[in-house]
Structures are given as C-alpha cells and as structure tokens.
Amino acid sequence: MPRGERPLGPEDTALLRFAGDLRRLRDQAGKPSYRELAGRANYSPTALSDAAGGRKLPSLALTLAFVRACDADPGPWAKRWREVAAEHAQPSHPDAPYPGDVPFTEQDAKQYYGREYLVEQIVESVRAEPLTLVFGASGSGRTSLLRAGLRPALDDAVVITPGHDPLGDLARALAGVFENTAEDRLAEELRRDPGHLGPRIRQHRPGLVLLVDDFEKALGADDFVTALTRCPRVVLAVRADQRQRCLDRGLTGAAITIEPMSADELRRAITEPAARIGATVETAVIARLVAEAANQHALPLVQQALVQTWRRKRGMTLSLAGFEESGGVEHVVVSAAETLFAALGEDDRGAARSLLLQLVSVRRNGLAQRRTRRPDVEPRLLDLLAGARLVTRGTDGVELSHDAVLRWPRLAGWVDEERENLMTHQQLVTAMELWEASDRDPLALYRGARLRRAKELGEFLTGEERRFVDLSTRRETRRSTALIAVMAVLIALVPGTVVYALANERKLTELHDRELGGKAISESEALMEQRRPYADKFALVGYKVNPSPEAERVLRLANAVTRGISFTGTPRDDADVLVAPRGEMAAVTDEDGTDRMWGVDEDVAVPGKRFADRHRVVKLAERRAVTRDDTGAEHLWAVNDADDVTYLSALPDRFRTLDLSADGSRIVGKVGEAAGGGLPTPDQSEHAELFDLSDPRGPRELPMPVRDPETVALSQDGRELATAVRDATAGTTTIEFWRIGGTFEPAGPALLQHGYVRGLTYSSDGRWLAVEHSAESVVEVWQRVPSGTPVLRARLDSALRAGARVTFSDDDRVAVVRDNVFEVQRLYTSDRNADRLVYVVGHGNSTRAVYRPQYGDFLVRSGGQDPELLPYQLDSGQIIKRMCEKDGARLTDSEWVKSFGEVERVDVC
Structure with missing residues (x-):
C-alpha cells in the first residue's frame, strides 16, 4: 500500500x-x-x-x-x-561577472568586453581632436563606455555627470585634480569666468581629458558649455536624439556613433567576463542571447538576464536550464514593465498606454511589430519608460527597446483591444509616404471613409499625422461645398435630389475608386501579357486610387516588365543566363552554343566579348568565370568587365566546379567520373579539391577537410567552406563549417539534417545559411551564431518540387526561384516567423535571382524562352518616386480617354 x-x-x-x-x-x-x-x-x-x-x-x-x-x-x-x-534564488556572488541593471564602473574595467574597437576609435580621436562627440541611443551603454572603457584606457581622465547644477558638478569632479583647490572656490571661479578652466588645465594638467556623461542634460547651461569648449581635450557622451541640438549650439568636432553590438562583440561580452573567474556559459545560452540581442541596443537587458541566470548557475556553469528558469530577456522586460506600471498614477498609466501603442504597428497579416515615431509626450514619462528599458530614444525617434516588450501580456492585451485602430493607423502612415513621394499632391490626400476612420484615431496621431488629416479634411470640405452648390441648383428641378446625393456621395466615391482601380489593374495585366508599353502607368493609377495588396503586386510586376533587360542580338531561344554576384554583368549563350559576356546597367544590357568557341559559363564571380568546353574540360577566365575577358588556365583534368566564391578568391569542385549534379553516385575515385586563386594562372591547392562531400558551399569572401556529408544508413546529412587557410579547422558546431541536402547558400555577410533539402525542395534558412549552433529561422516550402535557387540581399531578405515562381521573404533574428513580401508566378527557371545593392532590386529571369531579365523592385514607394522623377508615370490624354472615357484624370505624381 x-x-x-x-x-x-x-x-x-x-x-x-x-x-x-x-x-x-x-x-x-x-x-x-x-x-x-x-x-x-x-x-x-x-x-x-x-x-x-x-x-x-x-x-x-x-x-x-x-x-x-x-x-x-x-x-x-x-x-x-x-x-x-x-x-x-541564491544571492549574487560577490565575484559575479556581470553588473546587471547598473552601468559598468571603473572597477569593472576588467570585465568590460565587446567595445574594444570603439574605445580605440575614441582614444585616437581624443589624440587628434580637442572635442569628440559620442552619440548613442538610450540603452547603448554610454555611461559604461566612459567609466569602464575610456577612463582606464586614457592616462589622465575624469568623468563628469552634470545634474541640476552643471558648473557645481564640474567643480566637484575637478576639485581633486588641482592641488589646494576647494570645490566651492573652484565653482565660484567658474561662475565668474567659465573660460578660465581651459588655461588652468593647460598649465597644471595638460594631458587631462574631460569625459562628460549625459551631456544633453546640460545643453542649456551656457556657462557649462563655454567652460568645456575652452578645454584642450573633451569627450561629450550625448543621447542620439539630441544631435541636432549640439549642432545648433555650434559644438563641432569628431562625431562617433555607438552602434549596436555585433554578434561577435556580444558573444565576447557574454563569455569573457565569466571566463575571467573560471566560469563557463553553455553554448545554447550564448546562441539564445546572441539571436535575441545582436545588432540592437539590448546589452542592459542581456546583462540583467545573465545576472538572473548566474543566480541559478550549476556549479560554475551558466546553463540553459538556469537561463530558462530565469525567463531570459523576456522575463527581465516583463518584470521591469510591471514594476514601472505599478508605480505610476492613473493619469500616467493612461499616457504610457497611449505612448506604447503609438510605437506598435499591425501588419496586414495581423502581426504586431515595433516602429519608430516621434510622439508628442511629456519628457518625464519618456524618461521613466527609457529608464525601465521599455523604450529606446535614438536619432530617428522613439521605439520599443526589444521585441520582448511586445510580448508583455499587458501591452499584448492593449494591442488586441486596439488592433483595428492600429491597422487603420498603419494604412494612414503608408498613405502619408505616398503623399510625400508624390510631392504632396492634393489628390493623394485622404477622403471619404478612409478620412472618417483616420479622424477617429485621436491619441494615435502625431502632430505631423494630424496635419495630414487636417489638410485632407479641408480639401474634403471644399469638395463637399462644391457638391452642395451644384445640388442647390438641382433642388428646384428634382425635389429630394440634394438629400439623396449627399447620402450616397460616400458610396459613389468608394465605388468610383474601386471600379477605376480595378479597370486600371486589368488594363495593366493585359498590356503585360502583350508586352506593350504603359503597363506600369496603368498599374500606378490602379494602386493610387484603390491601394491593396493585389494592386501593389501588379505595380511591382508591371514596373519590372516595363524595365525588362533584353539581350538584343542573341537569337538563341531559352538561352542560359548567368548573372554576376552584384548584377553588373551576365553571361548569355549565343545561337552557336558559345557564351558572351554582357554589361548590365540599370535597365539595359550592352554586348561584350565572347569566350572561346563552344565554351559555356558554369560559374560567374567578380572578376572570375569558369567555363566548360564541348569535351567537358573546365577553364578559368579573368572577367574585369564585359569587354575585358582573358583566358587564365585550365582546371585539373576531370574537375567539375561545385562553387566559386563571389569574390573569385577560392574554387571548390570534384574530380572523378561521378562528379556532377543530382543524387550522389558511388565512385571510389571521386574526391573534392579546393584551390586558392590568388595567382589565377597557377591555382594553389589547399587542404580539403572532407574527401567526398555531396554538397559544398563557399562563403562570399572565400574564407569559409560548408560541407554536407550524407549517412545513407541513418538517413541523415551532417553539415560542417571550416575556416580556410594553410590548414583547416572547424568554424562552428556541425548541423545535423534529416534526409539528403541538395544545396547550400551563404548570405553575403555570412550571417545566414540556406539549406535546400531534396527531393521535396524545402529551403530552411539558418541564422549563423558565432561559435554557436545555427538557429533555424525560416522554412520555405512550396507545392513545386523543382530545385530551388536561393539568394540573399544585404538587408535580411531571402529570394527563392523555383521553376516559374519567384518569392522573397523577410528574415528575423528572433522567434518571429519570416514575412512573405513577394510571391509571383511567371518567371523562368534557368537563373537564380540576383540582388543588386546599387539599385536595391532583384534581377529575375522572365517567363518564356526569351533570355530577358526583370529588375524587381519591392519598395512601391521607390517605384513611384522613380517613375515620377523620370516623367514616366503619367498616361497621355489619348490613352486616358481611350481606357477611361470622360472620368476625371487621376494625377499620380
């Protein structure tokens, strides 16, 4: 029992x-x-x-x-x-390596990591310039930088933090610097003659550097500013949103911005302080924190999460179990938010709710996200929220400090309550952007139902947005006045006409917009099918009068089709097209089976030199190309531009190129009868070889860490190699990462995948890795974590089972071409799902999309057999701006009348 x-x-x-x-x-x-x-x-x-x-x-x-x-x-x-x-929980150990929710001090200098380069940059500026201004958003660590970074790095420096009496605080900090000088006496001297401080420092302490924290608090104190500007060496740490005030005060000098910590800097800030006292941080904890906080001003939140994890450490190890028990960054944020909210009065609670909701936008898919605004709010409340690490004040305005704030249950509840208003507000923001892009065209102002909904937003509106609504209201009033005047004439003829007309004016306006927009979109699609001009102009009319996701999709496609880059004089149908990494050149197959180089400008291609007879390009990089002749042998070429093509050398016998780094510095391939695409085929003679192309006429073989991988990929700078080795018995594939050099060593933990991996693709900065699985052609996108296991961020599936061709842009977008489908997704370094930005059917499958950073668009193969590239711009605002700047947005009078009859013209620019 x-x-x-x-x-x-x-x-x-x-x-x-x-x-x-x-x-x-x-x-x-x-x-x-x-x-x-x-x-x-x-x-x-x-x-x-x-x-x-x-x-x-x-x-x-x-x-x-x-x-x-x-x-x-x-x-x-x-x-x-x-x-x-x-x-x-255990109390913090006296040797705890993290400061938690307080800044680092000079005593913490040996535990201050991750900002070494920034400290060196400021020290060099101090030696070269009398005044250095260091701008940083709230939460960027300005105080820690001065006290634990700069102060120990300088031979002679003192930190001043001005308060209500800046000159008194300056005197207090300097009283111990000058011999036989009392604080009160020095303060009195400075009040009589603020400029006296500079000569005194030059005479008694010529090497002294004044480090001024929170300088924005003393910007209005003229005597304090005068005293500082006369000193030989001064560093002013200023909140980023006060930059313009500094310029207005005439404070000019070297300006340095505190950028968010990179992944590597953040990893050092996490691991090195623990290592100094013999503690370790589990890799999984590092990966979670780097994924949550890299490249954003979240170090204070990370420090607090680490302190909570330290209190739950196992021995001297900060474990994932302890991290999860602490709740991580999200628990830090939620606790701080609830503590602050409990301390606020009723009026402040209402104001805080209003402000936080202004910093949230709701997308069409219903997801809430952070946004930056310049709210009209009492500075005292803003200081409280910033002090609790709920908001960040930066150059562009105020935003929520971290995605974790969106998961604060109280704020999530407010968002649910106001979801409809938030979506309406997001539409208003988009409309204002279009209005600005059209040089504030009155026809782009709000009217009808949209204007009425905007008026109901109330507290959600900033001053600028209220002005937009007021302008729209005045224009609507003038429009209604004109309508009433017309109706007054008709009232004598048809009793009741005015009442009927006014009651139905709103419905007629909406119906007019919907019908006109629908007709314009249909006209655009018909013109695209026939490859006739004006498709983009009709699409713009449809988008302006009746904005919708479908209208935006057609505008993007029509703009791409109108700007299509054709290869004139290349009669070969369904020719292969390979585009260089930055989209500046392309190799296209001529009718006789020989490839020719083309120079690709914004919207035009210019023919260049041909390769040797019957040579086809298999890989194209910056300044390098690999061709295959009709015997199957491969060759290396120098391609400086389309007209500068030079033969370099033959590659080894039976060599098949698998990848060429984008910068042309390294090449990897297989040697053996089975070398080639498709599923792996057993061949004892087959092996992989890696070459350094520093001397392209004599490629130098490098050690290869894996003899016979099924799939390989080179990072774009050629410094890292990814290999995929399949275990047929277990049905798994192991992806390993290697640093390339005289020897090879792992560049991070291996990644185990189920099934066969057909393709690997690095992003340009190495932060992302796309893994394509065969035969289902699912693409998984993994975030690379320095010295940590990659984190899965997106899984891009499709009904199509054709091979996927993957490309990354410079701003965390991934483009995939499958058969005739082109799609782009936005990636996030958090648990948030990727957002699909574009999904378009009708593209060819003989080339991957290539991102062009100089134009901010993707080059994609058009549908059909014609070797044409479409420059695909995703930003509709940029499309409109470009069309209007080049006077390519307005339909001719004859085209307008032909399509829309006597309907009033819509001016789109």
Whole structure:
C-alpha cells in the first residue's frame, strides 16, 4: 500500500503555498497516483512527490511537467514559479561577472568586453581632436563606455555627470585634480569666468581629458558649455536624439556613433567576463542571447538576464536550464514593465498606454511589430519608460527597446483591444509616404471613409499625422461645398435630389475608386501579357486610387516588365543566363552554343566579348568565370568587365566546379567520373579539391577537410567552406563549417539534417545559411551564431518540387526561384516567423535571382524562352518616386480617354 503524503502544515511561506497549490491541482485532476503521473510526465514518482513536498523549490521543467500531467495550463504556473524563485534564488556572488541593471564602473574595467574597437576609435580621436562627440541611443551603454572603457584606457581622465547644477558638478569632479583647490572656490571661479578652466588645465594638467556623461542634460547651461569648449581635450557622451541640438549650439568636432553590438562583440561580452573567474556559459545560452540581442541596443537587458541566470548557475556553469528558469530577456522586460506600471498614477498609466501603442504597428497579416515615431509626450514619462528599458530614444525617434516588450501580456492585451485602430493607423502612415513621394499632391490626400476612420484615431496621431488629416479634411470640405452648390441648383428641378446625393456621395466615391482601380489593374495585366508599353502607368493609377495588396503586386510586376533587360542580338531561344554576384554583368549563350559576356546597367544590357568557341559559363564571380568546353574540360577566365575577358588556365583534368566564391578568391569542385549534379553516385575515385586563386594562372591547392562531400558551399569572401556529408544508413546529412587557410579547422558546431541536402547558400555577410533539402525542395534558412549552433529561422516550402535557387540581399531578405515562381521573404533574428513580401508566378527557371545593392532590386529571369531579365523592385514607394522623377508615370490624354472615357484624370505624381 503506497505511503500517504507528508502533511504540509500551515502554508505561511511562498514555497509552502506553492506546494499546497500543486497538491490541490493533483486533487482536481482526480488525485492520480504519483506512479500514474510519472507515466504522463516522464519524471520519476519520487521527483514528482518531492515537487509537492514543500521542502525545496522544484525546477521549472519539473513543475511544468507536473502541471501538464494534471491537464492544466502551464503558462500561469511558469509565471508563478518565477515569482517564488525570485524569493528563493541564491544571492549574487560577490565575484559575479556581470553588473546587471547598473552601468559598468571603473572597477569593472576588467570585465568590460565587446567595445574594444570603439574605445580605440575614441582614444585616437581624443589624440587628434580637442572635442569628440559620442552619440548613442538610450540603452547603448554610454555611461559604461566612459567609466569602464575610456577612463582606464586614457592616462589622465575624469568623468563628469552634470545634474541640476552643471558648473557645481564640474567643480566637484575637478576639485581633486588641482592641488589646494576647494570645490566651492573652484565653482565660484567658474561662475565668474567659465573660460578660465581651459588655461588652468593647460598649465597644471595638460594631458587631462574631460569625459562628460549625459551631456544633453546640460545643453542649456551656457556657462557649462563655454567652460568645456575652452578645454584642450573633451569627450561629450550625448543621447542620439539630441544631435541636432549640439549642432545648433555650434559644438563641432569628431562625431562617433555607438552602434549596436555585433554578434561577435556580444558573444565576447557574454563569455569573457565569466571566463575571467573560471566560469563557463553553455553554448545554447550564448546562441539564445546572441539571436535575441545582436545588432540592437539590448546589452542592459542581456546583462540583467545573465545576472538572473548566474543566480541559478550549476556549479560554475551558466546553463540553459538556469537561463530558462530565469525567463531570459523576456522575463527581465516583463518584470521591469510591471514594476514601472505599478508605480505610476492613473493619469500616467493612461499616457504610457497611449505612448506604447503609438510605437506598435499591425501588419496586414495581423502581426504586431515595433516602429519608430516621434510622439508628442511629456519628457518625464519618456524618461521613466527609457529608464525601465521599455523604450529606446535614438536619432530617428522613439521605439520599443526589444521585441520582448511586445510580448508583455499587458501591452499584448492593449494591442488586441486596439488592433483595428492600429491597422487603420498603419494604412494612414503608408498613405502619408505616398503623399510625400508624390510631392504632396492634393489628390493623394485622404477622403471619404478612409478620412472618417483616420479622424477617429485621436491619441494615435502625431502632430505631423494630424496635419495630414487636417489638410485632407479641408480639401474634403471644399469638395463637399462644391457638391452642395451644384445640388442647390438641382433642388428646384428634382425635389429630394440634394438629400439623396449627399447620402450616397460616400458610396459613389468608394465605388468610383474601386471600379477605376480595378479597370486600371486589368488594363495593366493585359498590356503585360502583350508586352506593350504603359503597363506600369496603368498599374500606378490602379494602386493610387484603390491601394491593396493585389494592386501593389501588379505595380511591382508591371514596373519590372516595363524595365525588362533584353539581350538584343542573341537569337538563341531559352538561352542560359548567368548573372554576376552584384548584377553588373551576365553571361548569355549565343545561337552557336558559345557564351558572351554582357554589361548590365540599370535597365539595359550592352554586348561584350565572347569566350572561346563552344565554351559555356558554369560559374560567374567578380572578376572570375569558369567555363566548360564541348569535351567537358573546365577553364578559368579573368572577367574585369564585359569587354575585358582573358583566358587564365585550365582546371585539373576531370574537375567539375561545385562553387566559386563571389569574390573569385577560392574554387571548390570534384574530380572523378561521378562528379556532377543530382543524387550522389558511388565512385571510389571521386574526391573534392579546393584551390586558392590568388595567382589565377597557377591555382594553389589547399587542404580539403572532407574527401567526398555531396554538397559544398563557399562563403562570399572565400574564407569559409560548408560541407554536407550524407549517412545513407541513418538517413541523415551532417553539415560542417571550416575556416580556410594553410590548414583547416572547424568554424562552428556541425548541423545535423534529416534526409539528403541538395544545396547550400551563404548570405553575403555570412550571417545566414540556406539549406535546400531534396527531393521535396524545402529551403530552411539558418541564422549563423558565432561559435554557436545555427538557429533555424525560416522554412520555405512550396507545392513545386523543382530545385530551388536561393539568394540573399544585404538587408535580411531571402529570394527563392523555383521553376516559374519567384518569392522573397523577410528574415528575423528572433522567434518571429519570416514575412512573405513577394510571391509571383511567371518567371523562368534557368537563373537564380540576383540582388543588386546599387539599385536595391532583384534581377529575375522572365517567363518564356526569351533570355530577358526583370529588375524587381519591392519598395512601391521607390517605384513611384522613380517613375515620377523620370516623367514616366503619367498616361497621355489619348490613352486616358481611350481606357477611361470622360472620368476625371487621376494625377499620380
């Protein structure tokens, strides 16, 4: 017979109340035995019994397993567990390597990592310039940079933090610098003559550097500013949104901006302080924090999450279990938000709700995301929110400090309540962008139902947005006045006409826009099919009068088709087209089977030199091309531009190129009878070879870490190699990453994939890796984490099972061409799903999309057999701006009348 549970006794502590509630939860589930619960929870009966024993706090994982086994919702219990854990967590060790929610001090200099390059940059500026201005967003770590970075790096420096009495604070900081000088006396001297400080420093401490923190607080103190500007060496740390005020004060000098930490800098800030005291941070913790915080000003949040993890460390290891128990960055944000909200009064709570909602936008797919705005709000409240790390104040305005703020339950609830208003506001923002792009054309102002909805937004509107609504209202009033005047004439003829007309004017306007827009879009699609001019102009009319996702899609496609780049004089049908990495050149097959180089400008291609007879390009990079002749041998060429093509050397016998780095510095391929595409074929003689092309006339073979990988890829700078080796027995493929040099060494942990991997593609900066699986042609996009396991961020599936051709842009977009489908997705370095930006049918499959950074578009093969490239611009605002600048947006009078009759013309620019 099982032994009964030990009574808990009085539940007079948080731990005992927690245990009692677990027991009551088990009672509500029918009081199953602990052995029965163990079968559901995958924990031993003893562990489950101890969890409800009240002697110690169970782990979070055990608690949630207990709750799930009782068929309860784990969400509230995770929150409850963290509240109890906060009372029972270990106190911070005196040698804890992270400062938490306070800035680094000079005593923390040995633990201050990740900003070494920035510190060197400022030190060099101090030596060269008398005044250096360091601009950083709130949360960028300006105080830590001055105290733990710059102060120890300079031979003689003092930190000044001005408050309500800047000159007094300056005197207090400098009193110990000058011998026999009292603070009060120095302050009085500075008030009488602020310019006296500079000569005094030059005489007594010529090497002294003044480091001024939070300088924006003293920008209005003329005597303080005068005193500083007369000193020999000064560094002013200023919040980024105050840059213009500094310029207005005439403060000119070397300007340095504190950029967000890169992934590598953040990794050092996480691992090095722990390593100094003999502690380690698990790779999974590093990967999670880097993925959540790299390239954004989130270091204070990371430091707080690390302190919470440190309190739950296992020995001297910061483990993933401890990190998850602490709740990570999200728990830090939510705790700070609730603490601040509880301390606010009712009026401030309402104002905070309004402000935070202004910093959220809701996309058409319903997802909430951060946005930057310049809100009209009391500075005191903004300071409170910034101090709690909920918002960041930067050059462009104010934004939520981290995506985790969006997951604060209270804010998420507000977003749900105001979702319709937020979507309406996002439409207003888009309309204002179009209005600005059309040089504030009055016809682009709001009217009708959209104007009425915009007027109802109230607190969501900034001053600029209110002005747009007011302008729209005045124009609508003039329009209505004119309509009433006409109706007044008609009223004598047809009683009731005015009332009827006014009641239906809104419906008629909407119907007019919808019908006119639909007709323009249909006309554009018909013209595209016939490859006739004006398709983009009709698409623009349709988009302007009735904006919609479909109208935007047609505008993008019509613009691409109108700008299509053809290869005149290349009569070969369905010719192969290979485009160089930056889209500046292309190799196209002539009718006789020989490839010719073409120079590709913005919208035109110019023919260049041909390769040797019957040579076809198999790989094209910057300044390099690999061709294959009709015997199957491969050759290396120099291609400086379309007219400068030079033969370099033959590649080894039976060599088949697998990849050529985008910069042309390295090439990898296979040697053997089985070398080639498709599924792997057994061949004992087949092996991979890697060459350095520094001397292209004599390629130098490098060590190859894997003898016979099925798939390989080179990073675009040629410094890293990815290899995929298949285990047919296990049905898996192992992807490994190697640094290329005189020897080879791993560049990161391996990645295990199920099934066969057909293709690998690096992004230009190496931050992303696309993995194509065969035969389903699913593309998985992984975020590369320095020295950590890659993190899966997107899975791009398709009904088509043709091979996928993958390209990355410079701004975290990934483009995929499958058969005749071209799609682009936006990637995120968080748990947020990728957003599909474009999905268009009607493209050829003989080339991948190529991103052109100089034009911000993608070159994509058009449908059909004609070797034509379409320059695909995704930003509709840029399309409109370009069309209007080149006077290519307005339909002729005859085209307008022919298509729309006597309907009033819509001016699109």
